[in-house]
Amino acid sequence: MVASPRNLGSGVKEKNSVHPLIMLYQPLILKTIEASSFSTWLRESDSVFAFYFILCLHTIGMLMLVGPSAAIDLRILGMARDIPLAPLEKCFKLIYTGFGINVVSGTLLVYAYPTKAVTNPDFYIKLSLIGIGMWTVTRIKKRVFDDTTLSEAARMARGAALARWSLVIWIGVITAGRLLAYTYTYLLYGAYAPGG
Numbered sequence: 001m002v003a004s005p006r007n008l009g010s011g012v013k014e015k016n017s018v019h020p021l022i023m024l025y026q027p028l029i030l031k032t033i034e035a036s037s038f039s040t041w042l043r044e045s046d047s048v049f050a051f052y053f054i055l056c057l058h059t060i061g062m063l064m065l066v067g068p069s070a071a072i073d074l075r076i077l078g079m080a081r082d083i084p085l086a087p088l089e090k091c092f093k094l095i096y097t098g099f100g101i102n103v104v105s106g107t108l109l110v111y112a113y114p115t116k117a118v119t120n121p122d123f124y125i126k127l128s129l130i131g132i133g134m135w136t137v138t139r140i141k142k143r144v145f146d147d148t149t150l151s152e153a154a155r156m157a158r159g160a161a162l163a164r165w166s167l168v169i170w171i172g173v174i175t176a177g178r179l180l181a182y183t184y185t186y187l188l189y190g191a192y193a194p195g196g
Contacts, residue, residue, distance in 0.1 A: 002020035030115045031189040042112035053113055058105040062177070064098025066170045069137055073163035076144060076156050085152050089145040094139055102130075116184045134171040136162055 003180050033039050068091035075085055110117045117123045144159035 023053060027118075030118060033111060033114045034189050040115070041112055042108060048069070054108045054112075057100060060099030061098045061105055062174070062179065063125070064094050065102060066098075066174065068092075068094045068098075069133075069166060069170060070165045072140065076140070076159040076163040078156065085155055086148075089141070092137075092145075094142055099134060113187065115186045115189045118179060118183045119186050121127050122176055122179050122183045126173060126180065129169055129173045129176060133166065133173055136166045136169060187191075 041047075042054070044052075047053075067090075071090055072088050074080070075088060130193060140159050140162050143162065144155045147155075150158070
């Protein structure tokens with residue numbers, strides 16, 4: 001089910017109205033989610049455990065995910081050579097924990113503002129980059145850390161290209177995430193972005 005567009009066939013657009021075909025891309029499920037008591041609580045509650053707490057958790061999760069990943073990447077690329085590479089394998093638990101926190105907190109953030117996320121192409125860019133980033137993390141673990149017979153130089157050589165890509169991808173994820181706050185068209189179902 002999709003929303004019926006405003007002014008369909010009237011030829012006259014209200015201020016801040018959107019072309020009828022664009023309105024068709026707002027499924028009614030978004031309105032249903034936004035009208036739920038939990039989504040409303042997430043958005044509008046004064047509780048310390050509502051939106052801004054979840055946003056803080058999302059930031060902490062990103063720090064736990066990207067920080068150790070970047071440290072491993074930079075070490076593979078030859079920085080801080082006095083730190084042995086093998087013990088950095090312990091960082092993967094932190095990376096996966098951060099990813100788990102981000103999955104939960106990100107889902108809650110989307111639940112608070114589903115229309116804002118789902119109608120924003122930047123949201124899909126971010127999700128795609130996260131998927132590629134996690135694939136890269138997994139490949140680095142397998143290629144660099146799982147074969148314990150390799151020397152440190154061999155490990156670095158095997159992981160160098162992936163480490164470079166990993167850094168670029170995580171920078172892209174962070175950039176896309178920050179742009180989500182500024183590039184949306186709809187904040188809520190049927191509500192055009194302020195100044196849009």
